Amino acid sequence: xxxxxxxxxxxxxxxxxxxxxxxxxxxxxxxxxxxxxxxxxxxxxxxxxxxxxxxxxxxxxxxxxxxxxxxxxxxxxxxxxxxxxxxxxxxxxxxxxxxxxxxxxxxxxxxxxxxxxxxxxxxxxxxxxxxxxxxxxxxxxxxxxxxxxxxxxxxxxxxxxxxxxxxxxxxxxxxxxxxxxxxxxxxxxxxxxxxxxxxxxxxxxxxxxxxxxxxxxxxxxxxxxxxxxxxxxxxxxxxxxxxxxxxxxxxxxxxxxxxxxxxxxxxxxxxxxxxxxxxxxxxxxxxxxxxxxxxxxxxxxxxxxxxxx
Amino acid sequence: xxxxxxxxxxxxxxxxxxxxxxxxxxxxxxxxxxxxxxxxxxxxxxxxxxxxxxxxxxxxxxxxxxxxxxxxxxxxxxxxxxxxxxxxxxxxxxxxxxxxxxxxxxxxxxxxxxxxxxxxxxxxxxxxxxxxxxxxxxxxxxxxxxxxxxxxxxxxxxxxxxxxxxxxxxxxxxxxxxxxxxxxxxxxxxxxxxxxxxxxxxxxxxxxxxxxxxxxxxxxxxxxxxxxxxxxxxxxxxxxxxxxxxxxxxxxxxxxxxxxxxxxxxxxxxxxxxxxxxxxxxxxxxxxxx
Ligand SMILES: Cc1ncc(C[n+]2csc(CCOP(=O)(O)OP(=O)(O)O)c2C)c(N)n1
Numbered sequence: 001x002x003x004x005x006x007x008x009x010x011x012x013x014x015x016x017x018x019x020x021x022x023x024x025x026x027x028x029x030x031x032x033x034x035x036x037x038x039x040x041x042x043x044x045x046x047x048x049x050x051x052x053x054x055x056x057x058x059x060x061x062x063x064x065x066x067x068x069x070x071x072x073x074x075x076x077x078x079x080x081x082x083x084x085x086x087x088x089x090x091x092x093x094x095x096x097x098x099x100x101x102x103x104x105x106x107x108x109x110x111x112x113x114x115x116x117x118x119x120x121x122x123x124x125x126x127x128x129x130x131x132x133x134x135x136x137x138x139x140x141x142x143x144x145x146x147x148x149x150x151x152x153x154x155x156x157x158x159x160x161x162x163x164x165x166x167x168x169x170x171x172x173x174x175x176x177x178x179x180x181x182x183x184x185x186x187x188x189x190x191x192x193x194x195x196x197x198x199x200x201x202x203x204x205x206x207x208x209x210x211x212x213x214x215x216x217x218x219x220x221x222x223x224x225x226x227x228x229x230x231x232x233x234x235x236x237x238x239x240x241x242x243x244x245x246x247x248x249x250x251x252x253x254x255x256x257x258x259x260x261x262x263x264x265x266x267x268x269x270x271x272x273x274x275x276x277x278x279x280x281x282x283x284x285x286x287x288x289x290x291x292x293x294x295x296x297x298x299x300x301x302x303x304x305x306x307x308x309x
Numbered sequence: 310x311x312x313x314x315x316x317x318x319x320x321x322x323x324x325x326x327x328x329x330x331x332x333x334x335x336x337x338x339x340x341x342x343x344x345x346x347x348x349x350x351x352x353x354x355x356x357x358x359x360x361x362x363x364x365x366x367x368x369x370x371x372x373x374x375x376x377x378x379x380x381x382x383x384x385x386x387x388x389x390x391x392x393x394x395x396x397x398x399x400x401x402x403x404x405x406x407x408x409x410x411x412x413x414x415x416x417x418x419x420x421x422x423x424x425x426x427x428x429x430x431x432x433x434x435x436x437x438x439x440x441x442x443x444x445x446x447x448x449x450x451x452x453x454x455x456x457x458x459x460x461x462x463x464x465x466x467x468x469x470x471x472x473x474x475x476x477x478x479x480x481x482x483x484x485x486x487x488x489x490x491x492x493x494x495x496x497x498x499x500x501x502x503x504x505x506x507x508x509x510x511x512x513x514x515x516x517x518x519x520x521x522x523x524x525x526x527x528x529x530x531x532x533x534x535x536x537x538x539x540x541x542x543x544x545x546x547x548x549x550x551x552x553x554x555x556x557x558x559x560x561x562x563x564x565x566x567x568x569x570x571x572x573x574x575x576x577x578x579x580x581x582x583x584x585x586x587x588x589x590x591x592x593x594x595x596x597x598x599x
Contacts, residue, residue, distance in 0.1 A: 054427075054428075054461070061432045063435040063442075089423075090422060090431075
């Protein structure tokens, strides 16, 4: 079990060692985002900006404009909604090299309640021109993504999760921006998922196999630009598609996949995610259960879809 | 360059802006005219820039946070040789590099995209921190509107700039007392003269830890002295509090909020250009004599 945020804290230090232009801007959350590792290891690269998230984004834009490679570390909820105008005007439109580390994404935010949960950040970020959106499934993929993104020119929204979870990514994995990963072959139903939800989907696929439904798992760590060919191929190789995400069913991965399939490969599909509701406080397993994201829910949704064909 | 010459360049900015806005059919005028003399002084005397090398890393940075006055910035950039003056007539046209608000991806010489008010000072903080990080001695200058300082983000930026003692950052506050629609006076919303509620910006900025220098934003010599003092301040960011008049230079535009942004008729254009010519007359003779 590894937490994406711990991986973030370690990797940002490594990136700073690797690249003299990498810096991190903190909005007084360094002990939550684990950027505190950088604050002690490389204080020259760590900029505390106070509890002032709109300014945080603008300062990063200014740094990027003079040649630095700033990471903005905050919570997904604040980045995606409170800072949206700043991101649109001074980062996305001018295509500046700012990376947003959107911590505490989804609803597993450690007993915060809905003020600290944004259920539509993927929808918001992927609809911004020039913005790249990445949601790794585990701590190892998060680290690999950070190294890959360091070589990318332009704004990036990296969606990270808080709590320790399983790891399916190989230690030597090389992250390729814009590439979906076929984690499991299957011919009946295609399960397409992103972020931490992919781990629950992999469990579900095994259960489905035991029940004689062959489930493919396509993990989509880059939601934008979407690996359109991989999505179309998944639909072509199976009989129906179920998208799964710890996010609203509006405009996230499910929306992106539906857009592609409508145009390229009309396919019977279903979206699993939060259905026009916000989250709440609670232990992770209870939240996952109540909001319909557990592997049992994935299995149930897959079977319903399969039997409706 | 002499003060008289700079003063005349301020009016040249006004001429270009009047013609471009007239041609485009709409545009901001009032806030450009309050800033015009300072823009002339900045681009022809204060900023360390090279129009032939607009991307030079060591250049001074200038952010027009009150991005709605972009046409004034375009005018001075053209006059300074960044692009042909004739291009000013493409302002707001389709495919133009001169967008309604400054777009740094389109036109060389623009150091930041602006237009959503309240946002420009923060990138200025980032540039000043960047300069320090890169051991570069360039200065960062940010012009903000007084109405714009009603935005909370300005004060977030003000706080952090002071906290990091960014002496290489100077903000210029165009204190023209008007904004787009404005606040009521004792006559309510009647009439065109409004006063903003920014009674004592100097006190507020000092309280935030800034070095505040007041000057007359239409007196180029006074403004240049302020810039010089800003550069020589080594422990804190500086705010140049520039007393200005919205619509400055044109009798029927001065202190009238409706000239914030509007189309200009043929008659008004002719009248305004005439006023500018008469204003420059004595100066021109002085320049010619010297
Ligand atoms: C965030 C935001 N809100 C509103 C506007 C619309 N707007 C453009 S200019 C302006 C008034 C600006 O006043 P001030 O800062 O005093 O500028 P000046 O008078 O110098 O032109 C307003 C409200 C905007 N551009 N951005």
